[in-house]
Amino acid sequence: MADAPAPPVAKGERPTLKTISRITGLAVPTVSRALNDAPDIGQETKRRVRAAAEEVGYLPNRAGVRLRTGRTNVISLVLTTEDDGMNYNSQLISSMLAALRGTAYHVVVTPYFPSDDVLRPVEYIVETRSADAVVLNQITPRDPRVAYLMARGFPFATHGRTEWLDRHAYFDFDNEAFGTLAVEALAARGRRNLIAIAPPMDQTYAMDMVRGLTGAAKSAGLQTRTLADATSDDASAVIDAALRRAIAADGPVIDGVITASTNACMVAVDAMERAGRVTGVDFDIVAKEGTDFLRRFRRPILTVREDVRDAGTSLAHAVLQMLKDPAAAPMQELRRPRGVLGARA
Amino acid sequence: MADAPAPPVAKGERPTLKTISRITGLAVPTVSRALNDAPDIGQETKRRVRAAAEEVGYLPNRAGVRLRTGRTNVISLVLTTEDDGMNYNSQLISSMLAALRGTAYHVVVTPYFPSDDVLRPVEYIVETRSADAVVLNQITPRDPRVAYLMARGFPFATHGRTEWLDRHAYFDFDNEAFGTLAVEALAARGRRNLIAIAPPMDQTYAMDMVRGLTGAAKSAGLQTRTLADATSDDASAVIDAALRRAIAADGPVIDGVITASTNACMVAVDAMERAGRVTGVDFDIVAKEGTDFLRRFRRPILTVREDVRDAGTSLAHAVLQMLKDPAAAPMQELRRPRGVLGARA
DNA sequence: GAGAATTACTAAAACGATTTAGATTTACGA
DNA sequence: TCGTAAATCTAAATCGTTTTAGTAATTCTC
Numbered sequence: 001m002a003d004a005p006a007p008p009v010a011k012g013e014r015p016t017l018k019t020i021s022r023i024t025g026l027a028v029p030t031v032s033r034a035l036n037d038a039p040d041i042g043q044e045t046k047r048r049v050r051a052a053a054e055e056v057g058y059l060p061n062r063a064g065v066r067l068r069t070g071r072t073n074v075i076s077l078v079l080t081t082e083d084d085g086m087n088y089n090s091q092l093i094s095s096m097l098a099a100l101r102g103t104a105y106h107v108v109v110t111p112y113f114p115s116d117d118v119l120r121p122v123e124y125i126v127e128t129r130s131a132d133a134v135v136l137n138q139i140t141p142r143d144p145r146v147a148y149l150m151a152r153g154f155p156f157a158t159h160g161r162t163e164w165l166d167r168h169a170y171f172d173f174d175n176e177a178f179g180t181l182a183v184e185a186l187a188a189r190g191r192r193n194l195i196a197i198a199p200p201m202d203q204t205y206a207m208d209m210v211r212g213l214t215g216a217a218k219s220a221g222l223q224t225r226t227l228a229d230a231t232s233d234d235a236s237a238v239i240d241a242a243l244r245r246a247i248a249a250d251g252p253v254i255d256g257v258i259t260a261s262t263n264a265c266m267v268a269v270d271a272m273e274r275a276g277r278v279t280g281v282d283f284d285i286v287a288k289e290g291t292d293f294l295r296r297f298r299r300p301i302l303t304v305r306e307d308v309r310d311a312g313t314s315l316a317h318a319v320l321q322m323l324k325d326p327a328a329a330p331m332q333e334l335r336r337p338r339g340v341l342g343a344r345a
Numbered sequence: 346m347a348d349a350p351a352p353p354v355a356k357g358e359r360p361t362l363k364t365i366s367r368i369t370g371l372a373v374p375t376v377s378r379a380l381n382d383a384p385d386i387g388q389e390t391k392r393r394v395r396a397a398a399e400e401v402g403y404l405p406n407r408a409g410v411r412l413r414t415g416r417t418n419v420i421s422l423v424l425t426t427e428d429d430g431m432n433y434n435s436q437l438i439s440s441m442l443a444a445l446r447g448t449a450y451h452v453v454v455t456p457y458f459p460s461d462d463v464l465r466p467v468e469y470i471v472e473t474r475s476a477d478a479v480v481l482n483q484i485t486p487r488d489p490r491v492a493y494l495m496a497r498g499f500p501f502a503t504h505g506r507t508e509w510l511d512r513h514a515y516f517d518f519d520n521e522a523f524g525t526l527a528v529e530a531l532a533a534r535g536r537r538n539l540i541a542i543a544p545p546m547d548q549t550y551a552m553d554m555v556r557g558l559t560g561a562a563k564s565a566g567l568q569t570r571t572l573a574d575a576t577s578d579d580a581s582a583v584i585d586a587a588l589r590r591a592i593a594a595d596g597p598v599i600d601g602v603i604t605a606s607t608n609a610c611m612v613a614v615d616a617m618e619r620a621g622r623v624t625g626v627d628f629d630i631v632a633k634e635g636t637d638f639l640r641r642f643r644r645p646i647l648t649v650r651e652d653v654r655d656a657g658t659s660l661a662h663a664v665l666q667m668l669k670d671p672a673a674a675p676m677q678e679l680r681r682p683r684g685v686l687g688a689r690a
Numbered sequence: 691g692a693g694a695a696t697t698a699c700t701a702a703a704a705c706g707a708t709t710t711a712g713a714t715t716t717a718c719g720a
Numbered sequence: 721t722c723g724t725a726a727a728t729c730t731a732a733a734t735c736g737t738t739t740t741a742g743t744a745a746t747t748c749t750c
Contacts, residue, residue, distance in 0.1 A: 101458065374708070374731085381708085695749090696745100709732100718724080
């Protein structure tokens with residue numbers, strides 16, 4: 001609870017430009033322009049003003065700046081309030097915060113409720129100008145939010161790609177490559193009959209992943225299909241039920257599973273083992289995961305690493321660059337998976 | 346991209362009080378007071394003003410309100426940028442957002458970097474008045490942030506308790522009860538030699554948990570101790586190493602493990618099994634978890650449910666009530682665990 | 691050495707809201 | 721019937737910042 005060391009201008013109040021104006025004897029606008037390094041302010045004056053600002057611990061009043069300029073110094077992260085399987089939201093937020101450290105930007109998390117119109121949060125932000133930029137995820141190929149933001153010329157970056165590839169900033173993991181890698185890894189282990197628990201198929205990355213899967217399967221000359229009636233985002237019970245049906249169905253016996261989430265992987269291993277299939281013996285499973293959680297599962301699971309924090313860092317930099325230089329080309333990054341890790345037995 | 350249906354006052358601009366003033370022919374302050382339901386505005390006038398506001402889709406400019414009143418309509422959630430084991434942050438945020446739905450409050454996540462002074466984020470918020478209230482977690486008994494906020498009279502609520510129990514709003518899970526339940530469950534299964542992987546011992550809830558453990562152990566006349574050199578918040582490798590040392594050490598053989606986190610539980614099961622001990626046979630383990638993740642682990646793990654979303658909901662309500670009626674007694678809630686769930690085999 | 695250009699600052703206005711003080715109208719009491 | 725109170729509205733000021741326009745002093749140009 002140490003107080004500030006006897007502020008020279010004794011006032012319990014927070015210092016404003018007026019405070020510095022009084023200290024230096026300069027007019028308020030001069031102080032403002034000096035702090036903003038305007039060209040028509042003398043070097044010596046700038047030095048004096050900055051010293052005074054430093055001394056009293058001046059920080060610009062955000063409401064004042066915002067009211068006058070319209071700049072909010074806020075970046076809005078639009079997220080669903082639904083459970084995310086693993087740590088996705090948490091990691092995205094904390095990595096964005098880390099990347100924004102030292103800047104004037106705050107992060108506001110704007111909820112998107114499943115019952116709402118998808119556009120609502122984004123419209124709200126744009127109409128009330130409550131942020132300088134928006135970060136979106138769970139992107140569909142013709143995402144209406146992206147279309148809206150592009151039409152309005154509002155700065156944004158997405159985790160995931162649309163079909164308007166060259167027109168906005170994005171970060172994405174290369175899910176087609178993941179699909180390819182996964183199939184190849186299973187093929188190399190002699191697996192011939194694969195099933196994938198894909199993300200919801202309206203999402204771009206789900207389509208990418210499936211494209212990778214089917215392409216690689218065709219090349220390798222083996223069977224692959226997507227689990228019906230469940231996605232990797234569904235609740236465990238739903239995935240479990242769908243898998244049970246698939247396992248019990250007639251036809252060639254499943255000997256390879258591909259999943260895009262940790263949770264789906266655990267459910268799948270569980271379901272297969274309950275059906276009497278031994279992991280690593282009767283079948284293999286490839287899972288994409290952000291943590292090293294599956295390693296603790298004590299099964300020979302094949303994993304592909306995907307660090308969500310990379311997304312947060314990249315997206316934060318993308319919007320920062322955008323706000324600094326609106327004319328610059330949008331930052332776009334496609335992160336390729338490094339390879340398939342064989343879990344220890 | 347549907348436009349608003351022909352706004353009666355044709356202007357691309359966002360409506361302000363001035364817009365409504367023009368429509369109704371009333372002065373701006375009158376409009377303001379009408380919308381704020383001031384006593385000196387006539388009923389008919391209020392009706393007219395509200396109708397006009399509705400019609401043009403008026404939403405108060407946050408910067409204007411904030412500048413004039415000092416109210417920010419922001420609730421700050423102070424979180425570390427470190428990884429949280431499971432979904433803690435994510436669930437806390439989304440449940441808070443859900444509870445704040447329909448209010449004017451935004452949630453700003455304020456990062457706390459491990460290298461910083463603990464007080465820094467909170468000081469920043471108070472000094473720059475960048476939020477109306479703060480929510481804190483990872484509370485220590487004499488948490489300096491809590492002391493600071495109490496001294497400043499700044500509204501806040503904590504997830505976790507301090508030693509200043511009656512003086513601030515909090516939500517907490519009853520970790521002493523958890524400790525007691527856990528020991529009793531293990532004792533009932535004939536386990537005599539327990540080890541606990543506790544949270545960092547500076548945290549209040551860790552101390553609570555250990556108090557519960559030792560109390561129940563004494564009553565049941567059995568051995569219990571806390572794992573040295575590692576806490577449930579540590580990285581998997583650290584916990585693993587510490588556990589290996591404990592398992593290899595001389596003395597009575599460990600036949601019961603208690604852990605406060607999903608991750609620590611997985612690590613513990615892993616370590617024990619690598620040492621040749623079979624879960625549910627040679628030893629039992631009790632874990633507290635917020636998800637139903639461990640059920641998929643296919644081990645007879647005993648779990649105690651703890652829904653983080655309860656914390657977020659309760660804390661949001663606590664600060665809302667505080668902001669509405671500063672004089673009211675702070676909301677305090679201690680959530681007891683419902684019992685120990687035996688995992689299926 | 692006079693006019694033009696440059697430098698370095700100040701005055702006034704504005705962003706959108708609320709608050710305080712004051713004005714006008716109507717109703718009321720004696 | 722007149723002063724007073726009550727009801728309802730308006731005018732002006734203010735929060736802290738930035739912008740636009742303008743002023744004064746200095747330097748340059750030929």
